[in-house]
Amino acid sequence: MSATRKNILLVTGVFPPGIGGMQNYYYNICKHSSHNTTVLAPIYTNADCEAFDAGQPFRIVRKPFLKNEKINPFDVFKMFVYTRKLIAEHRIDVTIYGYILVGIIGLILNWMYGHKYVISLHGKDVLETRRFPVVNAIIRLILRRAAGILTNSEYTKKLTMELGIPAEKIKVVYPGVDDVYEPMPKDPELVAEYGLAGKYTLITVSRLVRRKGHDMVIRSMPRILEKIPNAVYMVVGDGPERRDLEALAAKLGVSRQVIFTGRVSDAELPKYFNLGDLFIMPSRLMERKGDVEGFGIVYLEAASCRKPVIGGNSGGVVEAVLNERTGLLVDPTSIDEIVQAVVRIHSDYDFGMFLGEVGYKRSKEQFRYPVIARGYDQYVAGL
């Protein structure tokens, strides 16, 4: 690798200590890459960025025109000027843009100096642009001129190809799973706190947004309870849908069986995954809103804890969950299918164990960041 070690600049509007799937993705790729990486990252006013940056094996530059994950269109010029400065100062070979529209900077620097750039895509970002023809035309231009494109799944790759980009130009770099997700016995304190003793626990871990399909699991609960009277549904995470979901559970008379934990800390999260007997998240495509699950790393985090999983047959979920091998895929709009899948895994213990075991092995062998970063490194080295 050393012969092809490149100087890489990542320009991103999301990065730790900010929290979320994309933040983890970029961070872990930088951390495990053997290229020489510089990151132009946002400032977070609610977190200690300096302390975070001090301990990292790569260079992080924070600028106020990237603040709290909001990119003001008027600041793009400042970003342009600063990106150009970093490219010269650190003899950058390739710049990666983690936000599709900011790729306009890459396009202009390419026109001006022939500087190479890569765009990283996540699915939702591609889908969203379909609604705006002018934006869509600019995006096509940005993507066409890019030296390469990274996507988080084959699904996102397919969406990108629909914009007229050839397959050879696109490299799938899946998100990875942190080593902290391991099978462990249910934590007795949490079992007591949430009253889970003797319960069959369904669990979802995610932001509470509509596409994740929490509402469909809650709607399925009355019928699940007919078959599995000791079932409970644990909703881990927070988000804009929380109130509506609580109201829905009350309306259906399942408030006692639906537990909302709110957001839990990173350190506690592996324990929460392990409280579940079954992980469920029937994510759905919301085409008109331009919202889709580009991949769904939580399915693999659950699999890493040896949990059987149920996913919605949509977007990149079909790659994160292998139907009948690591879990079951259901029509996310069908209560029938959700109920049947839950009851099947509950009633066939060996099948559940089989799904958990296959998922565990797959996750540990193929989705650890040192493995994921190798594919990324080779791709970037060849640009």
Ligand code: GDP
């Ligand atoms: P996205 O946010 O829709 O992109 O969903 P992803 O599945 O890509 O990523 C979500 C990430 O956030 C996963 O790594 C989850 O484990 C993590 N996450 C979701 N909810 C919580 C929570 O309540 N606490 C913590 N610590 N992490 C969470």
